[in-house]
Amino acid sequence: MEKDSLDLICHKLDIQASIDSISEEQFLLVLQNQVSHMLLFEFEKLMQILYRMDINEGKVQTIINFQTREQWPDAIARLILEREKERIFWREKYKNL
Numbered sequence: 001m002e003k004d005s006l007d008l009i010c011h012k013l014d015i016q017a018s019i020d021s022i023s024e025e026q027f028l029l030v031l032q033n034q035v036s037h038m039l040l041f042e043f044e045k046l047m048q049i050l051y052r053m054d055i056n057e058g059k060v061q062t063i064i065n066f067q068t069r070e071q072w073p074d075a076i077a078r079l080i081l082e083r084e085k086e087r088i089f090w091r092e093k094y095k096n097l
Contacts, residue, residue, distance in 0.1 A: 001027070005084050012049055013038070013080075028077055035080075036073035050076070055083050 006019050006027055017030045038046035050060060056079070063075040 001081070001085065002088060005088060009080060009084060012053060024081070028081065031077040031080060032073045035076045039069075039072055039076075046076075050080075053080065053083060054087075055079050 001024055003019070006022070009015070009031065010017070010019060013031070013034050015030060015034050019027060019030070022030075035046065038049075047060075051057070059079055060076065063072055063079070067075055
């Protein structure tokens with residue numbers, strides 16, 4: 001994934017970790033930790049961020065309703081990465097038009 005995209009995610013979620021030369025799997029762990037923190041202490045703010053990132057609300061509700069609380073950080077972090085990859089795909093597809 002592009003560093004600019006990772007930087008944008010970090011900025012939106014107030015992630016302070018250095019992401020230079022970090023693998024996607026390592027970034028996913030950082031993202032999971034931040035999502036976990038926000039679920040515990042800043043739930044409303046996390047929901048607002050997900051809305052602004054255009055994360056599918058139905059998918060978030062499905063996670064909350066049908067997965068255990070322990071699974072929420074991983075599942076939501078994966079939704080964030082999935083959405084960012086979609087955004088990159090569409091930006092690249094229409095960049096040259």
